[in-house]
Amino acid sequence: MALIELxxxxxxxxxxxxxxxxxxxxxxxxxxxxxxxPEYGAERRGAPVRAYTKISTDPIMDREPVINPDIIxxxxxxxxxxxxxxxxLKSNGYVVVNSRTPVxxxxxxxxxxxxxxxxxKLLGKPIVNTAMxxxxxxxxxxxxxxDSITAALAQYFGGKVLSINRELVLxxxxxxxx
Amino acid sequence: xxxxxxGKSTGPTRVALTGNYAAAYAAKMADIDLVAIYPITPQTxxxxxxxxxxxxxxxxAELIHVESEHSALSATIGGAAVGARAFTATSSQGLxxxxxxxxxxxxxxxxxxxxxxxxxxxxxxxxxNDNSDIMNARETGWIMLNASDxxxxxxxxxxxxxxxxxxxxxxxxxxxxxxxxxxxTVEGVELPDAEAVRSFIPxxxxxxxxxxxxxxxxxxxxxxxxxxxxxxxxxxxxxSIKVIAEVMDGFxxxxxxxxxxVVGYMMGDADFAVVTYGVTWGFVKTAVxxxxxxxxxxxxxxxxxxxxxxxxxxxxxxxGLKSFxxxxxxxxxxxxxxxxxxxxxxSALFMxxxxxxxxxxIHGIGQRTMYINDFVEVFKExxxxxxxxxxxxxxxx
Numbered sequence: 001m002a003l004i005e006l007x008x009x010x011x012x013x014x015x016x017x018x019x020x021x022x023x024x025x026x027x028x029x030x031x032x033x034x035x036x037x038p039e040y041g042a043e044r045r046g047a048p049v050r051a052y053t054k055i056s057t058d059p060i061m062d063r064e065p066v067i068n069p070d071i072i073x074x075x076x077x078x079x080x081x082x083x084x085x086x087x088x089l090k091s092n093g094y095v096v097v098n099s100r101t102p103v104x105x106x107x108x109x110x111x112x113x114x115x116x117x118x119x120x121k122l123l124g125k126p127i128v129n130t131a132m133x134x135x136x137x138x139x140x141x142x143x144x145x146x147d148s149i150t151a152a153l154a155q156y157f158g159g160k161v162l163s164i165n166r167e168l169v170l171x172x173x174x175x176x177x178x
Numbered sequence: 179x180x181x182x183x184x185g186k187s188t189g190p191t192r193v194a195l196t197g198n199y200a201a202a203y204a205a206k207m208a209d210i211d212l213v214a215i216y217p218i219t220p221q222t223x224x225x226x227x228x229x230x231x232x233x234x235x236x237x238x239a240e241l242i243h244v245e246s247e248h249s250a251l252s253a254t255i256g257g258a259a260v261g262a263r264a265f266t267a268t269s270s271q272g273l274x275x276x277x278x279x280x281x282x283x284x285x286x287x288x289x290x291x292x293x294x295x296x297x298x299x300x301x302x303x304x305x306x307n308d309n310s311d312i313m314n315a316r317e318t319g320w321i322m323l324n325a326s327d328x329x330x331x332x333x334x335x336x337x338x339x340x341x342x343x344x345x346x347x348x349x350x351x352x353x354x355x356x357x358x359x360x361x362x363t364v365e366g367v368e369l370p371d372a373e374a375v376r377s378f379i380p381x382x383x384x385x386x387x388x389x390x391x392x393x394x395x396x397x398x399x400x401x402x403x404x405x406x407x408x409x410x411x412x413x414x415x416x417x418s419i420k421v422i423a424e425v426m427d428g429f430x431x432x433x434x435x436x437x438x439x440v441v442g443y444m445m446g447d448a449d450f451a452v453v454t455y456g457v458t459w460g461f462v463k464t465a466v467x468x469x470x471x472x473x474x475x476x477x478x479x480x481x482x483x484x485x486x487x488x489x490x491x492x493x494x495x496x497x498g499l500k501s502f503x504x505x506x507x508x509x510x511x512x513x514x515x516x517x518x519x520x521x522x523x524x525s526a527l528f529m530x531x532x533x534x535x536x537x538x539x540i541h542g543i544g545q546r547t548m549y550i551n552d553f554v555e556v557f558k559e560x561x562x563x564x565x566x567x568x569x570x571x572x573x574x575x
Contacts, residue, residue, distance in 0.1 A: 029194070
């Protein structure tokens with residue numbers, strides 16, 4: 001069974017849960033099996049939030065937390081210093097981080113994107129989840145089409161917010177370099 | 179970029195839905211006439227989705243705004259009492275506030291369907307998942323189905339209407355599942371054609387109030403009749419297991435997804451088994467595979483039906499085992515065993531004259547994280563179990 005696991009770290013209000021759901025939705029649109037679930041605490045702005053996405057060729061039986069992710073997505077760079085955030089990354093895994101400047105993490109391939117800058121420019125607010133989805137799509141390469149992600153967004157946004165977020169995902173995808 | 183290749187499945191088209199949305203879509207496809215829900219975490223997104231369906235004109239149901247769960251179920255009873263297909267949903271403290279009315283819905287023999295994503299009970303407050311709330315409702319006269327994932331939630335809500343409205347049953351049905359871990363998890367769900375659903379569950383007719391034949395419902399019964407009425411209710415519940423099995427079988431034939439009151443996994447040659455319900459099922463099936471790779475003849479069973487308790491099917495699986503465990507995600511204070519389903523299984527086994535050592539595993543209380551390997555440990559424990567006992571997994575003593 002081929003399985004890709006992602007762990008999302010963000011702060012309440014940044015949209016980590018929605019991004020993880022939209023990615024699972026995109027995978028389901030493509031005909032894969034997927035699960036997305038949040039680790040809920042008290043829902044409040046600013047509190048650390050984590051969410052998981054699992055994507056597989058086969059039905060996913062369990063609902064264990066993602067302990068050994070293939071990709072760790074960090075929506076707020078300040079979270080990188082929290083010990084648990086980088087734990088368990090697979091040996092050839094990726095860290096995708098919202099940062100204006102390059103970031104290094106021992107033993108990991110790191111991709112960075114100024115999601116805050118992009119989101120502020122397009123949305124007028126630093127809600128970085130969809131920009132980070134664009135970066136994640138870049139990391140997933142052939143395995144996840146950016147079109148499926150923009151299609152999936154329709155389940156979470158509507159009207160003008162949907163069209164801006166679709167543009168944001170595409171811009172973020174273009175702006176991310178591996 | 180990532181080097182893995184995760185192939186696409188060739189199965190039927192699935193839609194990404196949470197467990198709660200699956201419940202709301204099922205209620206919509208069942209063409210419910212009335213919905214009355216009071217919001218409570220983690221149920222609220224069902225109320226939101228159904229309100230959206232009504233507001234957008236996709237569902238022609240009467241949506242009644244209520245000020246509590248007590249009123250939500252009361253309004254739902256009112257709807258069912260005039261012959262409407264009525265639906266509600268709740269969780270945790272909301273189910274507790276409804277408790278008085280749960281008995282009334284069952285006593286009036288009204289075919290209401292309710293979705294219950296389960297959540298731990300206060301105090302202390304926990305918004306997280308365990309099964310204390312639903313287990314506390316087992317003796318209220320409701321049929322209780324239990325789903326392990328979003329697909330099962332959808333399918334069981336459809337089945338629930340057919341079971342509830344069957345003239346041989348006429349009892350309210352709860353579709354229970356785990357809060358957050360199912361209610362808020364996005365998964366792929368196969369949505370059948372709405373017409374196929376409607377032809378599977380044509381709207382039933384029951385003893386509804388009718389102005390042309392005035393009657394009253396649930397008036398006082400004296401010692402000369404009360405007992406017989408309750409005896410009838412007991413029989414309806416006990417015999418409903420046959421209808422449940424029949425409906426599940428018919429559902430499988432029509433929609434291609436098979437259900438039965440109890441499901442077994444690798445039970446053919448098993449010496450040791452774990453009895454589960456809810457999300458634990460998925461963990462335990464993987465644990466069975468791991469235990470088998472270590473040479474343990476492991477198997478698992480899952481209860482799709484909690485009430486009426488499917489004693490015969492459970493015993494047919496457990497008979498002949500060397501030992502078994504029941505995993506409960508609720509604590510019964512001061513009971514002979516702390517796990518409610520363990521108590522049920524033990525009673526069924528005692529009445530059938532079979533006895534083997536059995537472990538009661540308490541786990542996942544207040545959504546304490548469960549791991550697959552926890553259940554591999556349970557299988558190892560079963561191989562050396564010589565007397566029944568209780569394990570509180572993962573607790574700091």
